[in-house]
Amino acid sequence: MKKLVLYGVVMGLLFLSLEILNFKTLVRQVSMEVYGALVGVIFLVFGLWLGVTMVQKRQSTPLNVKPPETNLSEREYDVLQLMADGKSNKEIAEQLFVSLNTIKTHTSNIFSKLDVQRRTQAVQKARKLEIL
Amino acid sequence: MKKLVLYGVVMGLLFLSLEILNFKTLVRQVSMEVYGALVGVIFLVFGLWLGVTMVQKRQSTPLNVKPPETNLSEREYDVLQLMADGKSNKEIAEQLFVSLNTIKTHTSNIFSKLDVQRRTQAVQKARKLEIL
């Protein structure tokens, strides 16, 4: 909801800045074609970003095929797998397209649910519990 | 070598202090039996400590039964096993009766030899290489 409003505002700002650029300097220095191209590119990029952002949400990289019979959520299971693969939190974050803090939260929850303190213990226990 | 000298020096100091205690005050305040007992206890403790220390050295907690066919040393293999068990460096150090820094050195060497950067990667690779 609020995200859409934010998008609207950004759009507005884009238009505004374009207007300013247009009537002040640009139009007297470059041709109308260049100006149009610029506008096109900018809005193309913005549209791309918007589209990717919205689609990427809630599609949530489906890493696992078989959901485990544990109290771990899907996402936590994803993280656990990458963790067992020797990936660092940063690498996991990059691979799943989320922030480092998010991964930290996930790992914390994983540790709680598996009742361990460290990632090495987590993978060890997960292996023993047959969920890997 | 030097450790033995140190032991000798400690022994000497013990004798010296005992002599001082002996002829100055103790002998006129407590009975000869008590004095003898005291000396006995002190030397017993010292002997115990010395024995334990020397035996404990180079007997090197025999954790592994089958030496792996890798370039890892015995000690490194010990550390690797505990590492795979989810132990922290501190815990490993305590279990092997060595300092934390020593374990750090071992882990560094393990990482080098296994060509990895993290402990999770180390256990993963070790598992793949059949050395765990």
Add this chain to the structure above:
DNA sequence: AATAAAATCACCCGAAAGTATGAATGAAAG
């Protein structure tokens, strides 16, 4: 005895991991 390898320990420093707390959002279920 000399040399080499293994094991021990120390110090520093930056990066990574982990803990705690709070919060916003979307999805699902009641």
Add this chain to the structure above:
DNA sequence: CTTTCATTCATACTTTCGGGTGATTTTATT
């Protein structure tokens, strides 16, 4: 339409890891 849960993210803080370097001491080998 709330309530619940999963997911996302942030900030702040503490602890642990890992890299680099250098050193001493054992143990083994020649």
